[in-house]
Amino acid sequence: MSVDNKTVAKIADLARIAVREDELEPLAAELNNILGWIEQLSEVNTDGVAPMTSVVEVALPWRADKVTDGGYRDEILANAPDNAHGFFTVPKVIE
Amino acid sequence: MTDLTKLTLAEARDGLAKGDFTSRELTQQHVDVMEKGRELNSFIVETTDIALDMAHKADEMIRAGRGTGMTGIPIAVKDLFCTKDVHSCAASHILDGFKPKYESTVTANLWQDGAVMLGKTNMDEFAMGSSNETSYYGPVNNPWRATKEDGSLSENNYVPGGSSGGSVAAVAGHLALAATGSDTGGSIRQPAAFTGLVGLKPTYGRCSRWGMIAFASSLDQAGPITKTVRDAAIMMESMASYDDKDSTSVNRNVPNYEHALTGDIRGMKIGIPKEYHMDGMPQEIEKLWQEGIEWMKAAGAEIIDISLPHTKYALPTYYIVAPAEASSNLARYDGVKYGLRVEGDGLSGMYKNTRAAGFGDEVKRRIFIGTYVLSAGYYDAYYLKAQKIRTLIAQDFAKAYEKVDVILTPTAPSPAFAMGEKSNDPIAMYLNDIFTVPASLAGLPAISVPAGLSADALPLGLQLIGRAFDEETMLRAADVLEHAAGYTAQPKIWWGEK
Numbered sequence: 001m002s003v004d005n006k007t008v009a010k011i012a013d014l015a016r017i018a019v020r021e022d023e024l025e026p027l028a029a030e031l032n033n034i035l036g037w038i039e040q041l042s043e044v045n046t047d048g049v050a051p052m053t054s055v056v057e058v059a060l061p062w063r064a065d066k067v068t069d070g071g072y073r074d075e076i077l078a079n080a081p082d083n084a085h086g087f088f089t090v091p092k093v094i095e
Numbered sequence: 096m097t098d099l100t101k102l103t104l105a106e107a108r109d110g111l112a113k114g115d116f117t118s119r120e121l122t123q124q125h126v127d128v129m130e131k132g133r134e135l136n137s138f139i140v141e142t143t144d145i146a147l148d149m150a151h152k153a154d155e156m157i158r159a160g161r162g163t164g165m166t167g168i169p170i171a172v173k174d175l176f177c178t179k180d181v182h183s184c185a186a187s188h189i190l191d192g193f194k195p196k197y198e199s200t201v202t203a204n205l206w207q208d209g210a211v212m213l214g215k216t217n218m219d220e221f222a223m224g225s226s227n228e229t230s231y232y233g234p235v236n237n238p239w240r241a242t243k244e245d246g247s248l249s250e251n252n253y254v255p256g257g258s259s260g261g262s263v264a265a266v267a268g269h270l271a272l273a274a275t276g277s278d279t280g281g282s283i284r285q286p287a288a289f290t291g292l293v294g295l296k297p298t299y300g301r302c303s304r305w306g307m308i309a310f311a312s313s314l315d316q317a318g319p320i321t322k323t324v325r326d327a328a329i330m331m332e333s334m335a336s337y338d339d340k341d342s343t344s345v346n347r348n349v350p351n352y353e354h355a356l357t358g359d360i361r362g363m364k365i366g367i368p369k370e371y372h373m374d375g376m377p378q379e380i381e382k383l384w385q386e387g388i389e390w391m392k393a394a395g396a397e398i399i400d401i402s403l404p405h406t407k408y409a410l411p412t413y414y415i416v417a418p419a420e421a422s423s424n425l426a427r428y429d430g431v432k433y434g435l436r437v438e439g440d441g442l443s444g445m446y447k448n449t450r451a452a453g454f455g456d457e458v459k460r461r462i463f464i465g466t467y468v469l470s471a472g473y474y475d476a477y478y479l480k481a482q483k484i485r486t487l488i489a490q491d492f493a494k495a496y497e498k499v500d501v502i503l504t505p506t507a508p509s510p511a512f513a514m515g516e517k518s519n520d521p522i523a524m525y526l527n528d529i530f531t532v533p534a535s536l537a538g539l540p541a542i543s544v545p546a547g548l549s550a551d552a553l554p555l556g557l558q559l560i561g562r563a564f565d566e567e568t569m570l571r572a573a574d575v576l577e578h579a580a581g582y583t584a585q586p587k588i589w590w591g592e593k
Binding site for chain 2: 035
């Protein structure tokens with residue numbers, strides 16, 4: 001499988017990273033180089049093999065469904081590039 | 096006064112306990128060396144005032160008889176660990192100005208034990224790299240340079256390895272007594288090997304990941320970078336803990352790792368995987384590995400040939416799994432909650448411009464790969480396939496550990512290379528991690544031990560891989576290996592005032 005400029009543009013859009021038109025071609029070449037190298041995995045027979053879901057054999061811990069933390073809005077907002085009235089701000093999304 | 100920066104962590108601990116010197120003196124000497132060592136670019140931020148204040152408190156702890164193995168020890172902290180109110184940016188532009196309002200569990204454990212923070216160390220951006228050339232803050236220079244045939248030092252700068260390049264440069268240059276690192280596919284072990292240090296990646300789940308800036312969550316583990324195996328054992332005990340804030344942290348007692356260093360490995364079974372003999376591997380690496388085998392044999396260990404058949408697939412598997420997780424983890428950098436924001440056309444335009452300006456080329460490359468392999472129609476062929484092969488890789492190890500206690504391999508396929516040598520070829524760069532990635536995929540503990548020098552007098556390391564949660568056996572073997580190798584080389588100072 002290889003990617004073309006159109007696919008790269010789509011990936012970049014999904015990843016929400018602006019890519020200039022003239023960057024598509026070199027990016028496609030780079031990604032194809034890596035994907036081509038990864039392709040060797042297809043020679044491994046994985047029939048009946050379960051995909052790994054946890055790297056160590058432990059059951060996920062349970063805890064009571066209770067609020068144990070919180071109440072520091074201002075600390076959370078302290079690192080925001082912009083905030084107003086105790087909220088994060090974003091560009092206008094509704095006309 | 097004697098040069099306290101040349102001590103090991105264990106020696107410094109003992110000297111502090113005996114009252115030979117104070118943490119204040121020990122810390123001040125490291126601060127002086129840190130300031131003279133700025134040409135290494137190992138620190139992004141120096142926190143001298145905090146260090147001297149912490150040293151003062153550590154001296155009080157020691158006087159009150161409450162000292163631990165880490166009390167009063169000046170260490171460097173990788174920029175990937177969130178440290179309260181102190182720059183924590185994973186060496187990325189996109190986290191510009193981020194000063195967390197909380198402390199990572201690993202660093203909180205270290206401060207609780209009285210360790211002293213000298214500053215935050217440089218690294219590959221978001222830990223994505225094997226040479227520390229992808230940092231927004233510029234590359235780190237290895238304190239080591241190759242020695243030319245006439246015996247003089249090369250004028251070229253060498254890479255320290257990555258991603259924990261600043262941490263290893265700081266310790267190898269004696270700017271810090273030890274440092275924290277993080278390892279996703281080899282980011283502690285490979286740089287340790289490139290700088291003549293010990294680098295320990297514990298079992299996945301041994302250290303809490305809470306407050307560590309995430310790269311690939313199923314692989315990321317914190318660990319110590321130190322001058323000796325004993326130092327690694329001491330620091331590991333402080334860093335490890337169960338933490339209910341990380342659901343993958345494992346609730347097991349943290350042993351006294353230093354007690355495991357008995358020096359006795361008689362009867363220990365050491366596996367030598369045949370698949371780690373790679374085509375084109377430099378003869379000197381092969382030779383060092385053979386020497387390592389002989390040393391362990393001489394110490395009474397039993398050498399057993401083993402097979403890890405899926406080894407060659409580990410690296411391409413890693414380059415599906417890690418970018419997939421990274422593309423998901425790094426979605427949080429959106430110009431809203433913290434760090435950089437670049438305005439654009441509407442919300443989507445702001446996201447795209449922020450991320451285009453904030454991420455470096457290697458990070459973007461991995462986000463694109465990750466996004467692609469997770470996208471509709473490709474998930475099964477890439478991601479699911481990789482997770483199945485990951486199972487096979489883990490099974491290879493499980494089978495081997497029916498016969499052996501630890502596995503001995505080289506750490507990296509080459510010594511440190513010159514700056515810029517591999518930065519234009521991603522796959523050549525990825526191959527640096529060929530021997531470290533398999534243990535990462537299987538979640539196993541592994542340690543790099545300095546074992547010799549290359550033909551041009553650059554450090555080389557050997558790796559020991561242990562059973563899950565059996566860091567003790569691995570450390571015992573590593574301690575014996577270290578003593579047998581008798582590695583004592585130090586870099587010749589070319590930087591700063593000297």
